[in-house]
Amino acid sequence: MAIKLEAGKKYYYCTCGKSSDEVFCNGAHKGTSFTPKEFTVSETKEYSLCDCKKTSNIPFCDGSHSK
Ligand code: FES
Structure with missing residues (x-):
């Protein structure tokens, strides 16, 4: 999913x-x-x-959902 994130802010995936x-x-x-x-x-x-949750680059999408 595409989402705007702020620099330096802590996020918890x-x-x-x-x-x-x-x-x-x-x-x-x-x-x-x-x-x-x-x-x-x-x-x-x-x-x-x-x-x-299939990505090997948590938390970012690496295209694994389409494989
Ligand atoms: S709700 Fe905390 S890791 Fe899923």
Whole structure:
């Protein structure tokens, strides 16, 4: 999904797939072995984040969803 991110702001990407808050952690991982991936970006702009959890470049889309 394409989303605008702000430079220097901390974001927490959902790695468990249970969050109802798009691709960001909302705490739904509690009780699982998953933890969110903290990340920042160096430039304020639109980024393509991974929805399918198949990327090898978390949290960014690497095209794996179409393979
Ligand atoms: S809700 Fe999925 S990692 Fe937190």
